[in-house]
């Protein structure tokens with residue numbers, strides 16, 4: 123077995139990191155179509171049940187070209203904002219293939235979804251009343267908070283007693299009363315307990331609890347189990363994968379058993395974001411400076427937290443590969459701290475990481491960068507957001523989003 127992720131997957135197809143940087147510039151998000159399609163297939167067929175579909179949560183990555191690929195593989199989608207609905211409609215998703223899972227939105231933002239024919243899931247009593255005023259007599263879904271959550275970091279635990287999300291389970295009666303008042307039909311129940319679980323159990327527990335909530339509603343058209351399926355970010359330490367087959371098998375049993383109890387076969391949805399896109403991308407960057415400050419060796423790159431925010435935002439780990447002249451660098455290692463070019467001392471991608479001996483002009487590959495990578499990038503420090511390139515199934519490369527230009531960062535001043 124080869125050691126490196128990019129080699130194992132023939133990630134760069136007919137080209138290599140050096141050629142890509144020369145052609146498209148640095149830094150650069152590179153995506154692999156074969157890997158993306160494989161993850162789409164994993165989730166699209168997770169549960170063996172006729173009325174199952176996976177809604178890709180596009181906040182993880184909303185590149186239009188990648189969305190089209192996900193759609194081709196049969197995924198529907200979750201949107202968190204009118205902008206995401208807009209992008210999805212542009213990518214060819216039908217309104218009925220989109221669920222708008224919103225949080226603290228304005229009346230206008232709700233109206234937008236209603237006008238586009240997109241189903242909305244609201245997550246508080248006050249937002250349900252607002253929906254009733256915007257669309258009396260309409261259909262709506264409700265997001266519940268089962269009181270327990272899970273996740274890899276406090277900031278991504280999205281249910282439980284200390285988060286802003288969802289309606290408390292003891293408010294079912296109040297939800298029904300408000301629905302009656304505005305003649306709303308509650309057609310869906312959803313939840314999302316958190317992100318990046320690597321074992322099936324917490325998810326299964328969450329599913330059982332949302333199904334017991336669903337039983338209290340008679341007219342449901344769907345129940346939605348949420349996302350959060352994890353991927354192994356520590357591949358260089360042989361971290362094992364989430365057993366997706368086993369998860370699928372367990373969920374399939376639970377779903378069939380529950381439907382016979384409910385008396386009707388309603389639609390079942392899940393909302394994976396990260397799982398779909400994370401492993402399909404390697405972020406490339408260039409080493410511009412190397413120095414030692416008081417005993418710590420710093421590798422200075424163009425990979426600031428404006429390009430990839432996860433390490434700074436969540437203390438996230440991303441494996442790193444080193445490339446020189448298109449080849450992977452291996453051999454003797456030393457501990458280094460990899461930093462970006464943003465004027466903040468917190469601008470750190472990897473702290474005290476054991477990496478092969480690095481030289482200026484080497485290219486670094488940051489693994490598993492496809493989810494919450496580009497989508498969380500910014501123009502902080504008036505830096506230009508990078509280009510995105512797709513390695514197609516035939517091994518050729520294709521630009522799927524151009525790099526920002528200086529004109530882009532002054533565009534909105536033209537008023």
Ligand SMILES: *Cc1c(COP(=O)(O)O)cnc(C)c1O
Nearest residue numbers: 179314317349350393394395396
């Ligand atoms: C972010 C989010 C998801 C996707 O989470 P992942 O961990 O990327 O799978 C799903 N549902 C909701 C409501 C979300 O906010």
